[in-house]
Amino acid sequence: MRMRYTFELFREYLGNYIKTKLTYRADFWVEVVSDLMFSLMNLIFIFIVFQHTPSLGDWSEAEVVFVYGYFMIAQGVFSCFTNLWNFGDRYIIKGEMDRVLTRPAHSLAQVMLENVDPPSLIGSLVGLGIMGAAWAKLGLTFNWYDPIVLIVMVIGSVLIYTGLYTTLAAISFYSDSPTGIIPLMYNIQSYGRYPIQIYNKGIRFLLTWVLPFAFVGVYPASFFLERHADRTMAWLTPVVGLIVGAIGLIVWNRGVKRYRGAGS
Amino acid sequence: MLAIDVRQLRKQFNVQKNREGLKGAMLDLFKREHTQVTAVKDISFQIPQGEICGYIGENGAGKSTTIKMLTGILVPTSGHIEVNGYVPFRDREKFVQGIGVVFGQRSQLWWDIGVIESFRLLRKVYRVSEDDFKRRLDELVETLTLGELLNRPVRKLSLGQRMRCELAAALLHNPSILFLDEPTIGLDVVVKTEIREFLKRLNREHGTTILLTTHDLQDIEALCSRVIMLDDGRIIYDGGLEELKARWGKGREVQFQFNDPIAIERLAFLTGGLDVRWSKENELTAKVWIPLEINVSDVLSRVVGTTDISDIKIFETSTEEIVREIYRTGSAETAADRIADPVRDEEAPTAQAEAVRS
Amino acid sequence: MISAYLEFIRIRFLMMLAYRVNYYSGIIIYAINIGAYYFMWKAIYGEAETLAGFTVIQMTTYVAVSWMARAFYFNNLDREISNDIRDGSVAVQMTRPYSYLMVKMMQGFGEGLFRLLLFMVPGMVIVTLIFPVTLPTDPVRWIIFFVMIWFSFLINSQLNILTGLFAFFVENNEGLMRMKRVTVDLLSGVVVPIAFFPEWARIVLQWLPFQAITYLPGSVFTGRLNGAETWNALLVQVVWFAVLILPILAMWRAARQRLFVQGG
Numbered sequence: 001m002r003m004r005y006t007f008e009l010f011r012e013y014l015g016n017y018i019k020t021k022l023t024y025r026a027d028f029w030v031e032v033v034s035d036l037m038f039s040l041m042n043l044i045f046i047f048i049v050f051q052h053t054p055s056l057g058d059w060s061e062a063e064v065v066f067v068y069g070y071f072m073i074a075q076g077v078f079s080c081f082t083n084l085w086n087f088g089d090r091y092i093i094k095g096e097m098d099r100v101l102t103r104p105a106h107s108l109a110q111v112m113l114e115n116v117d118p119p120s121l122i123g124s125l126v127g128l129g130i131m132g133a134a135w136a137k138l139g140l141t142f143n144w145y146d147p148i149v150l151i152v153m154v155i156g157s158v159l160i161y162t163g164l165y166t167t168l169a170a171i172s173f174y175s176d177s178p179t180g181i182i183p184l185m186y187n188i189q190s191y192g193r194y195p196i197q198i199y200n201k202g203i204r205f206l207l208t209w210v211l212p213f214a215f216v217g218v219y220p221a222s223f224f225l226e227r228h229a230d231r232t233m234a235w236l237t238p239v240v241g242l243i244v245g246a247i248g249l250i251v252w253n254r255g256v257k258r259y260r261g262a263g264s
Numbered sequence: 265m266l267a268i269d270v271r272q273l274r275k276q277f278n279v280q281k282n283r284e285g286l287k288g289a290m291l292d293l294f295k296r297e298h299t300q301v302t303a304v305k306d307i308s309f310q311i312p313q314g315e316i317c318g319y320i321g322e323n324g325a326g327k328s329t330t331i332k333m334l335t336g337i338l339v340p341t342s343g344h345i346e347v348n349g350y351v352p353f354r355d356r357e358k359f360v361q362g363i364g365v366v367f368g369q370r371s372q373l374w375w376d377i378g379v380i381e382s383f384r385l386l387r388k389v390y391r392v393s394e395d396d397f398k399r400r401l402d403e404l405v406e407t408l409t410l411g412e413l414l415n416r417p418v419r420k421l422s423l424g425q426r427m428r429c430e431l432a433a434a435l436l437h438n439p440s441i442l443f444l445d446e447p448t449i450g451l452d453v454v455v456k457t458e459i460r461e462f463l464k465r466l467n468r469e470h471g472t473t474i475l476l477t478t479h480d481l482q483d484i485e486a487l488c489s490r491v492i493m494l495d496d497g498r499i500i501y502d503g504g505l506e507e508l509k510a511r512w513g514k515g516r517e518v519q520f521q522f523n524d525p526i527a528i529e530r531l532a533f534l535t536g537g538l539d540v541r542w543s544k545e546n547e548l549t550a551k552v553w554i555p556l557e558i559n560v561s562d563v564l565s566r567v568v569g570t571t572d573i574s575d576i577k578i579f580e581t582s583t584e585e586i587v588r589e590i591y592r593t594g595s596a597e598t599a600a601d602r603i604a605d606p607v608r609d610e611e612a613p614t615a616q617a618e619a620v621r622s
Numbered sequence: 623m624i625s626a627y628l629e630f631i632r633i634r635f636l637m638m639l640a641y642r643v644n645y646y647s648g649i650i651i652y653a654i655n656i657g658a659y660y661f662m663w664k665a666i667y668g669e670a671e672t673l674a675g676f677t678v679i680q681m682t683t684y685v686a687v688s689w690m691a692r693a694f695y696f697n698n699l700d701r702e703i704s705n706d707i708r709d710g711s712v713a714v715q716m717t718r719p720y721s722y723l724m725v726k727m728m729q730g731f732g733e734g735l736f737r738l739l740l741f742m743v744p745g746m747v748i749v750t751l752i753f754p755v756t757l758p759t760d761p762v763r764w765i766i767f768f769v770m771i772w773f774s775f776l777i778n779s780q781l782n783i784l785t786g787l788f789a790f791f792v793e794n795n796e797g798l799m800r801m802k803r804v805t806v807d808l809l810s811g812v813v814v815p816i817a818f819f820p821e822w823a824r825i826v827l828q829w830l831p832f833q834a835i836t837y838l839p840g841s842v843f844t845g846r847l848n849g850a851e852t853w854n855a856l857l858v859q860v861v862w863f864a865v866l867i868l869p870i871l872a873m874w875r876a877a878r879q880r881l882f883v884q885g886g
Contacts, residue, residue: 012388016374019376020374030794030797031797037804052673056662097337099365101335101337101356102335102336102337102363103389105357171643188655191654194662195665198665199658200657203657206654257339260353261340261341286632289640292639296642
């Protein structure tokens with residue numbers, strides 16, 4: 001019942017998004033192009049690095065590119081639904097949260113829906129293409145269950161991102177000054193797409209258990225890479241996703257409670 | 265039945281203290297200091313269904329905080345609060361289904377697309393059935409004359425047009441209570457009048473309870489049978505508008521325009537024995553201040569017969585002056601004493617003012 | 623007049639101090655960035671002694687110093703300006719008796735100064751303790767380095783102002799700002815030193831202003847540029863600073879024209 005209601009709302013918000021974007025058609029394409037440029041820049045980094053070394057901690061160029069393709073898929077889906085970059089500014093400082101709280105739907109669902117960003121999904125498609133190309137280049141076998149596993153992994157990764165960024169956005173409920181943490185975090189998330197083995201213990205621990213960005217890249221992607229397959233870590237992706245997602249929701253709810261003056 | 269029932273409602277905030285200067289800022293980096301501010305101090309009031317109530321007070325008096333508690337946005341620090349049979353903050357999602365909220369300074373409509381699209385979305389959000397929505401929309405389009413606005417993007421609307429749409433948006437789900445925060449701010453006189461007429465009609469035809477905050481006392485005069493006045497988090501007046509005027513409107517002023525220059529002493533002599541005060545505006549104009557106990561006609565009869573007068577104007581103390589006067593007289597306690605106590609003695613049914621002392 | 627501008631620097635400095643969540647998280651995130659890049663470069667080097675003329679130690683020093691320099695020159699002037707333009711407050715700013723762009727520069731400098739003193743200095747101390755970096759011993763080199771990052775700040779801010787001013791001419795410059803950000807990070811040499819780029823890209827990059835932001839001061843600091851080359855690098859920065867003034871003035875003039883015609 002509740003899911004259906006939220007889903008229907010999603011359709012409605014999406015409709016309004018599309019209508020908005022149709023009034024600014026040029027912007028739509030600028031956004032798509034800038035998204036893809038962003039990914040291209042990261043690929044360029046990988047290509048430059050592999051001009052100077054045949055392997056990165058035993059991973060070949062195609063393997064690193066494969067992981068990057070996976071990362072792009074998850075990243076695209078995530079950006080489509082969780083667009084909280086200016087949450088603190090728009091909803092807390094400018095006060096739009098008050099309006100959200102006078103509506104009969106969960107506040108996080110409303111805020112997420114108000115900011116849906118479908119062009120990001122194009123990034124996912126490109127990522128899928130990159131992954132496919134690397135798949136072919138590496139000559140990996142294709143099993144019937146691979147697409148299903150991919151979907152489960154992507155859902156897990158997206159949940160991790162959503163949980164983490166929801167948590168970060170919820171900081172705005174506690175601090176009345178603008179927080180610039182989210183863009184800073186953006187830098188860190190990129191480290192999850194390189195072979196985790198190259199880092200020292202501390203950073204490995206950080207990327208696995210504290211800010212589990214490695215589950216949005218190298219761990220789940222390794223499932224398909226026969227040479228580096230780490231089944232345990234790969235299958236932990238949906239589990240960690242559920243945990244981090246739940247944490248995000250809890251922190252958000254507590255934040256809202258505090259915003260409303262009920263929490264401590 | 266009561267639409268709003270508030271008892272001993274209190275709200276405290278922790279406010280960050282910023283220490284001064286570079287050294288202070290450095291200290292703040294490591295240890296923040298907080299002060300506790302009580303925005304709403306144990307207020308109580310009841311609003312029956314179908315009433316239009318004005319909620320006034322200076323900036324920072326606690327108006328918005330109260331509205332936010334009544335609409336379920338904020339959770340009170342202590343006290344009892346019940347709106348529409350719900351405790352607003354507890355069952356927020358169910359509760360807000362039955363209320364409409366308009367924040368005059370903030371839009372609830374999508375900026376870039378036609379107004380109707382926002383309405384459709386709100387229909388889904390509030391789970392209004394297609395039939396009800398149609399009926400309701402038709403009615404609102406007619407009463408607010410939204411006809412040709414529906415397909416225009418919000419950014420292309422004037423402020424007055426936008427406010428009409430905001431009202432419609434808040435009423436699509438037919439709420440039984442409407443909260444308005446500064447609904448006429450920044451609007452021109454014509455639009456203000458239109459909106460007031462609409463609200464009156466809404467109240468008359470649907471029995472919608474309306475609580476509005478405003479800085480424009482004409483809103484109050486045009487709409488409200490009841491006023492709640494807030495100062496520094498406390499209610500300093502709660503009662504009918506007429507009582508407010510009767511109790512605080514201390515007198516009237518009459519301005520005379522004479523045909524020949526006249527000395528003020530002579531005028532004072534004419535009204536000798538009456539407790540009035542004359543002041544001279546210029547050679548040919550004088551003003552007299554007459555307290556409530558004295559009939560204006562008594563004064564007029566003494567002046568009119570003996571002097572050559574070209575024009576007379578009578579000024580009644582406006583609500584605005586009354587309110588300004590109340591705030592000017594200093595602390596909330598004294599003002600509350602002076603207004604509320606006699607009201608309580610008379611046991612006036614509409615006035616339930618309480619002088620709250622902490 | 624000067625004292626008014628100095629006041630803007632002071633105010634922004636104090637503002638930065640007020641955002642303490644940003645401060646603490648910023649330190650941690652910069653440390654993680656440097657750490658992650660350090661290990662990534664270690665993996666890229668593998669057994670190799672030098673790559674593209676960089677020794678491992680030089681590379682480590684370069685990574686550390688370029689991130690630290692980034693802390694100083696980085697600012698969000700593009701976003702601030704485009705927000706001012708979109709909400710119309712730029713028109714109000716123009717009625718004040720100062721130069722709007724100068725004020726923005728000063729605010730950016732206040733921000734940079736804050737990060738220099740409270741970020742870069744303690745950060746550099748920590749980094750030298752943890753990672754094998756070699757700091758220059760020659761005091762002249764230190765002085766030149768600081769002069770150079772001053773120009774890094776100027777040039778980066780100029781690029782930000784240019785990007786921000788685009789908001790006058792397009793409905794939404796969000797994509798453009800994102801693109802600029804990625805471009806500066808990649809092409810200025812924070813992510814990869816320009817020496818690692820392929821030959822053709824190096825030639826192209828020599829004619830672009832980005833290298834002046836990170837790569838040149840980083841190269842001077844790590845001792846890869848010496849003697850006359852140092853002065854040459856500084857000269858390149860000065861020239862870019864002067865050249866970039868022209869498009870800014872042109873755009874500003876066009877923008878004001880537009881503002882007068884459209885009435886904000």
